[in-house]
Amino acid sequence: MTQYLIRRLLIAIPSILGISVILFAVLALAPGDPFEELATNPAIPPEVRQNLRASLGLDDPIHVRYFAWLTSMLRGDWGFSFVSRIPVDDLILQRLPTTIAVIGASQVLAICIAIPIGVFAATRPYSIFDQIANTLAFVGFSLPTFFTGLLLILLFSIHLDWLPFVYRTQLDSTGWQWWWDQVRQSIMPVTVLGLFQGAALVRFVRSAVLDVIRLDYVTTARAKGIPESAVTLRHIVRNAMIPVVTLLALQMPAVFGGAIVTEQIFRVPGIGSLLISAVLANDTPVIMAVTFVFACLVILFNLIADILYGWLDPRISYR
Amino acid sequence: MTEDDLRHLIGRVKRGDLSRRGFVRRMAALGLTAPMATQLLAVTGAAPAAAQSVPAYRPTGRRGGALRILYWQASTLLNPHFAVGTTNQDSSRVFYEPLAGWATDGTLHPILAERIPSVENGDLAADGRSVTWRLKRNVRWHDGQQFTADDCIFTFEFARNPQVGSVSSGSYMDMEIRKLDDFTIRLDFPRPTPFWADAFVGPSGQIIPRHLFGNFNGPNSRDAPTNLRPVGTSAYRFVSFAPGDTLRAEANPNYYLEGRPFFDTVEVKGGGDAVSAARAVLQTADFDYAWNLQVEDEILLRLEAANRGRVNIIEGGNIEFIQLNAADPNREIDGDRSVAAQTQHPAFRDPAVRQAMALLVDRESVSRFIYGRGGPATPNFLNNPPRFRSSNLPMEFNVARANEVLDRAGWARGQGGIRQKDGVRLRFVFQTSVNAPRQRTQQIIRQACQRAGIELELKAVTPSVFFSSDVANPDTFTKFWADMQMYTTTMSQADPQRFMNQYVSWEIASRANSWQGRNIVRWRNEEYDRVFREAESELDTVKRAALFIRMNDLICGSHHIIPVVSRPLVSASLNNLRPVLSAWDSTMWMLSDWWREA
Numbered sequence: 001m002t003q004y005l006i007r008r009l010l011i012a013i014p015s016i017l018g019i020s021v022i023l024f025a026v027l028a029l030a031p032g033d034p035f036e037e038l039a040t041n042p043a044i045p046p047e048v049r050q051n052l053r054a055s056l057g058l059d060d061p062i063h064v065r066y067f068a069w070l071t072s073m074l075r076g077d078w079g080f081s082f083v084s085r086i087p088v089d090d091l092i093l094q095r096l097p098t099t100i101a102v103i104g105a106s107q108v109l110a111i112c113i114a115i116p117i118g119v120f121a122a123t124r125p126y127s128i129f130d131q132i133a134n135t136l137a138f139v140g141f142s143l144p145t146f147f148t149g150l151l152l153i154l155l156f157s158i159h160l161d162w163l164p165f166v167y168r169t170q171l172d173s174t175g176w177q178w179w180w181d182q183v184r185q186s187i188m189p190v191t192v193l194g195l196f197q198g199a200a201l202v203r204f205v206r207s208a209v210l211d212v213i214r215l216d217y218v219t220t221a222r223a224k225g226i227p228e229s230a231v232t233l234r235h236i237v238r239n240a241m242i243p244v245v246t247l248l249a250l251q252m253p254a255v256f257g258g259a260i261v262t263e264q265i266f267r268v269p270g271i272g273s274l275l276i277s278a279v280l281a282n283d284t285p286v287i288m289a290v291t292f293v294f295a296c297l298v299i300l301f302n303l304i305a306d307i308l309y310g311w312l313d314p315r316i317s318y319r
Numbered sequence: 320m321t322e323d324d325l326r327h328l329i330g331r332v333k334r335g336d337l338s339r340r341g342f343v344r345r346m347a348a349l350g351l352t353a354p355m356a357t358q359l360l361a362v363t364g365a366a367p368a369a370a371q372s373v374p375a376y377r378p379t380g381r382r383g384g385a386l387r388i389l390y391w392q393a394s395t396l397l398n399p400h401f402a403v404g405t406t407n408q409d410s411s412r413v414f415y416e417p418l419a420g421w422a423t424d425g426t427l428h429p430i431l432a433e434r435i436p437s438v439e440n441g442d443l444a445a446d447g448r449s450v451t452w453r454l455k456r457n458v459r460w461h462d463g464q465q466f467t468a469d470d471c472i473f474t475f476e477f478a479r480n481p482q483v484g485s486v487s488s489g490s491y492m493d494m495e496i497r498k499l500d501d502f503t504i505r506l507d508f509p510r511p512t513p514f515w516a517d518a519f520v521g522p523s524g525q526i527i528p529r530h531l532f533g534n535f536n537g538p539n540s541r542d543a544p545t546n547l548r549p550v551g552t553s554a555y556r557f558v559s560f561a562p563g564d565t566l567r568a569e570a571n572p573n574y575y576l577e578g579r580p581f582f583d584t585v586e587v588k589g590g591g592d593a594v595s596a597a598r599a600v601l602q603t604a605d606f607d608y609a610w611n612l613q614v615e616d617e618i619l620l621r622l623e624a625a626n627r628g629r630v631n632i633i634e635g636g637n638i639e640f641i642q643l644n645a646a647d648p649n650r651e652i653d654g655d656r657s658v659a660a661q662t663q664h665p666a667f668r669d670p671a672v673r674q675a676m677a678l679l680v681d682r683e684s685v686s687r688f689i690y691g692r693g694g695p696a697t698p699n700f701l702n703n704p705p706r707f708r709s710s711n712l713p714m715e716f717n718v719a720r721a722n723e724v725l726d727r728a729g730w731a732r733g734q735g736g737i738r739q740k741d742g743v744r745l746r747f748v749f750q751t752s753v754n755a756p757r758q759r760t761q762q763i764i765r766q767a768c769q770r771a772g773i774e775l776e777l778k779a780v781t782p783s784v785f786f787s788s789d790v791a792n793p794d795t796f797t798k799f800w801a802d803m804q805m806y807t808t809t810m811s812q813a814d815p816q817r818f819m820n821q822y823v824s825w826e827i828a829s830r831a832n833s834w835q836g837r838n839i840v841r842w843r844n845e846e847y848d849r850v851f852r853e854a855e856s857e858l859d860t861v862k863r864a865a866l867f868i869r870m871n872d873l874i875c876g877s878h879h880i881i882p883v884v885s886r887p888l889v890s891a892s893l894n895n896l897r898p899v900l901s902a903w904d905s906t907m908w909m910l911s912d913w914w915r916e917a
Contacts, residue, residue, distance in 0.1 A: 033788065033789070034403065035403055035786065035788075048489055049788065049835075050833075050835075051488075052484050055482075055484040056389075056484075072771070080541065081395070083395045083396070083403065084395030084396040084398050084563070085398075085541040086541075086546070086547060086562060090564060094561055095563075153595075157603055158598070158602055158603060161603065163693075164603075164605055164665055165595070166389070166588060166591070168563060168565065168601055169564055169569060170565055170586075172385070246904060264590070264592070265595070267588065267590040269393075269563060269564035269565070269590065273563070273590055274889065276898070277392075277393065277563055280427075280534070
């Protein structure tokens with residue numbers, strides 16, 4: 001096991017390096033620089049811009065810039081944002097709590113919806129409940145989040161005027177009122193994301209449970225006279241969860257990555273909106289850091305999923 | 320009316336024989352607009368500029384409460400001298416102040432200065448070689464330190480320091496600063512400088528505290544903690560800041576102006592998109608003010624119908640216009656194209672073709688059907704302040720006349736109905752950035768051109784490429800490897816000197832200046848160069864205005880550029896909010912004077 005872990009971690013190093021080279025090259029080849037807005041402003045002479053470019057090292061050849069980036073990254077220095085001139089790690093850490101709160105809550109919501117509905121639908125296949133759940137699941141993951149988001153805003157913010165549609169990180173209220181305000185402004189983004197992910201997950205849970213439910217050991221358990229609820233919970237769900245847990249583990253990096261579109265619509269200051277504004281402003285160090293961390297997390301959670309798999313199903317061994 | 324008559328009349332107003340109203344009435348009889356007449360008085364010192372340029376501050380009812388401002392771009396840092404882009408300049412301006420700001424009528428308004436320098440009060444040298452600024456004496460930084468001339472001198476050195484890499488350095492070059500006493504500074508210029516109000520004025524003039532930045536005047540400037548926790552002199556002081564998200568400020572109890580500010584707290588939230596920002600003010604009233612609403616006018620009108628807020632339209636100098644390349648974009652010389660030094664555009668060198676193109680641009684329709692209130696049609700490149708606006712140019716859309724002009728010049732219709740002469744076909748590539756209103760404008764122009772035997776090939780380039788300075792990319796607007804192009808050029812200062820250098824011959828974009836030259840259309844005209852040089856050192860404000868009007872008439876009259884619509888600043892505010900806005904300065908330039916009606 002330990003040997004397996006070490007081997008996997010060693011294999012991860014070249015893939016992370018490869019990813020960083022590709023990311024860096026793509027970003028360096030992309031047109032534009034962070035000082036575009038200065039180009040159209042007549043009050044700023046072009047020399048100012050050239051001076052700024054030079055001071056940030058943008059005029060150096062690409063391999064020089066890559067090694068400068070890599071060595072400072074290895075030393076734990078993530079560089080600083082061209083646009084806000086503060087360290088990139090500070091920027092990311094500032095966004096992390098909101099991202100985890102909103103995206104995390106939506107994942108929890110997705111799980112809370114998907115597992116009971118999926119299991120219930122699978123235990124009564126082709127019943128009316130199953131049909132309705134299936135239809136709604138299809139509708140749910142066919143509607144893009146930017147559409148449902150706008151729909152909810154139109155209904156709950158504009159027509160009914162119940163919920164605010166601008167997410168504010170610093171609320172004026174304190175105590176219970178603060179929690180209430182926080183819930184009110186989070187409802188819409190969390191619902192939009194949660195329902196979208198939940199819909200896909202329902203289908204997944206249902207098919208996983210259907211696979212297990214027909215197996216002989218389930219029939220045996222029933223034959224022994226174990227009550228139906230216990231059969232479902234202890235014997236069916238537990239085994240059906242193996243692929244579901246893997247899927248959820250692989251989705252965890254997405255919690256860090258945020259949800260670009262939904263964050264933009266509701267003005268949630270998460271990592272997704274940080275990434276998109278950095279892309280629009282050509283703020284290379286920020287784009288680089290966010291995408292790179294994301295890549296590392298994907299590799300890490302892949303490994304975790306593989307390990308979890310073996311833990312849940314002892315028949316799988318690591319060599 | 321000659322210049323002498325005008326001077327005589329202005330002299331009478333100064334002496335008091337003629338009332339200002341009488342003067343304006345006489346001007347109106349001569350066809351001059353009232354704003355232009357008041358401008359003339361203001362610039363010649365015959366009227367107190369400040370008195371009329373900023374609305375009176377007279378809050379009624381209870382003070383306090385929160386002011387909530389929504390930007391669809393978020394600010395990322397709070398040092399005005401590092402502020403790339405308007406959003407950061409505006410957010411910095413919540414805390415920092417310059418010596419003076421530009422009111423929306425194009426006149427100066429004192430902020431940290433005791434008064435506006437002028438020849439009359441002796442602060443402006445008659446030869447235009449120096450200007451003396453007297454500072455307010457009762458100003459304190461938010462941390463309690465006294466504001467003095469040393470802070471101005473430090474700001475000057477900080478902005479100029481190449482190791483700091485400030486974006487405002489251009490405003491502080493070519494001059495020397497001297498401290499006369501603790502509250503007086505003098506700027507000395509090597510040449511007579513009519514546009515002396517650049518350093519310490521407006522967005523790039525925001526003064527930063529020496530006692531907090533003193534140790535960061537060098538390569539370590541970005542490490543200054545004050546970059547993110549500003550300490551300024553303004554009416555609101557810093558509470559908290561999350562880059563890319565929210566900025567919060569509270570009333571400064573020790574502000575130097577009596578009775579200000581009105582609000583207890585200010586919040587500036589960033590992010591999202593312009594349409595929903597308009598919605599949050601006009602429809603749901605969640606916010607008090609939304610900035611820069613580049614939204615179709617139709618949508619704004621519909622949102623305004625909720626009757627909770629209104630749209631503010633402030634006229635400025637930004638202009639959407641078309642350029643007809645003076646150089647040949649199809650001939651390659653050493654790997655470069657549109658080389659003005661060696662080539663001429665085969666079709667556009669004929670004034671008849673350019674005149675026909677100008678006749679084929681239907682500005683009225685573009686304005687009415689595409690831009691609405693956000694883009695009134697104009698025949699001028701230089702539109703504002705009103706004292707610089709020419710009234711000499713016609714604005715005509717006439718396909719029949721365009722055909723006539725081309726026929727007369729010998730451009731006959733050939734294959735496919737496209738005109739040609741001496742082997743040159745009137746077939747042009749017309750490029751612009753990807754942007755829905757621009758593509759619709761391109762279509763309108765193409766249709767008109769078809770009717771006159773000119774074929775346009777429309778091209779749209781991604782904005783991040785089109786407006787970039789990437790020397791390796793052939794599609795940037797400064798390289799201009801196309802026959803025609805259209806975009807908006809911004810005029811960020813009330814003085815047109817920087818704006819009008821876009822057509823002087825020494826600014827022609829070329830490989831030598833990495834295509835950073837400002838004359839992108841590559842037009843060359845000796846008279847224009849001469850008039851521009853003259854304006855650079857002309858100290859008489861009336862004569863100088865006449866020179867700029869002449870420049871506008873020269874470039875527009877050549878039809879190498881075709882102005883389409885001017886682009887005023889559009890914002891939204893709640894019905895009861897009284898913001899003080901200006902097209903020549905930051906949105907927040909007079910945040911101290913914003914108030915809410917009861």
